[in-house]
Amino acid sequence: MENETVEKYKLWPTNLDRKQFTDVVDSASQEELNERHPIVRRKYQRKDDPRPKMIECYFFFYAQLTAFLKSEEYQQPLQERVATMHEALRGALQIVTVELEGDDDPQVIFETLNARGEPLLPSDLLRNFVFLRAAQKNESQEELYADFWLPFDDEFWRELEKQGRLLRSRSDIFLQHYLTLHRRQEILISHLYNEYKDWIKASNPFPTVKAELENLSKYRTCFRDLVQPDQNTPIGRFSAFLRIFDLSTVYPLVLGMMGAGLADDELSGMLEDLESYIFRRAVCDLGTKNYNRFFLTVLGKLAKAQFNRQNLQAALVEQRGDSVIWPDDARFKEAWLAKSAYTSVGSSRVQYALREIERRLHQPRAERIEILSTLTVEHVLPDERQVPTWVPCWSGLPLK
DSSP states (O other), X not given: OOOHHHHTTOSOOXXXXXXXXXXXXXXXXXXXXXXXXXXXXXXXXXXXXXXXXXXXHHHHHHHHHHHHHHOSSOOSOHHHHHHHHHHHHHHHSOOOOOOOXXXXXXXXXXXXXXXXXXXXXXXXXXXXXXXXXXXXXXXXXXXHIIIIIGGGGSGGGGSEEEETTEEEEHHHHHHHHHHHHHHOSOOOGGGHHHHHHHHHHHHOOXXXXXXXXXXXXXXXXXXXXHHSOOTTSHHHHHHHHHXXXXXXXXXXXXXXXXXXXXXXXXXXXXXXXXXXXXXXXXXXXXXXXXXXXXXXXHHHHHHHSOOSHHHHHHHHHTXXXXXXXXOOHHHHHHHHHHSOHHHHTOHHHHHHHHHHHHXXXXXXXXXXXXXXXXXXXXXXXXXXXXXXXXXXXXXXXXXX
């Protein structure tokens, strides 16, 4: 062995799992491993904190094997049980060695071998594609992983988010919006990996793999700010607005704005314009059918010109036709006063509007009251038979 301290482990897992892997291999007993990864239960917590999966796997098989060897249910002597275990490990556990020749593509072989195994996320396939190219270009895989990819292995990115009627991992959703941003076209999640690979090979948009990962990392941070919003920031408030309106087709455009290095006031103003556009159209009951293509069109115009508020307003104002128009004050006022908001807009969106009215009308010297629970609005009217004069009182008309 060239480096016995490293090569004794034979096969390395992903970087995220290496610490727990070496702990399992190096521990001389169950007790030693338990000392390295003790059970922790926080105050007021009903269940223990979960330990790393590889650690839990070790203790599971340790318990199962111990129970098999000590159980009185089996008629076999202990020596025969040990032999049975040995035979199971030798015969049922299969290990495959793949030797590559000079012209073989490791990425293609990896994808083929995994085709009938556990489905990989696009981010898993993309990671292998990226780091294989880094090795081919003599860029340090270890440094690139530590500097740019490590946060992507966080469980946060494997959690599921609602995407239309389906649940998708956050990494899938991010990559879809990221690729849509850069390619200026709709990308299907089922085609993510191939679309990314084709984009890199055909366009060669980055001089190095490091530059590629720097760009991916920048927009990954922007996307996380959208998914885990801080309600005290313009991005956080706009993210909450999008969730209430169940609208994610604008994400590529917003990511482009966030990644353009704009001043805080400029970005905040652009978000307000987008909010106005979406909210006014909802109140006017103009629909969201064409939002996919429309926001891509706006993204393309800003990318060709410049990401700023003036260009965004121009792109929104110039639209004609009910499918894309930005309603003016007169049309919005008529719809707000004449239409039944709870029917056309929905109660959760009306609540959002009322909260925003309260927030924007709030004076610095007035006490700020945060209402965190779900609001309900009750309309309590007098019985007309008992109080025949309630209509003018309610409407504010003078009594005769």
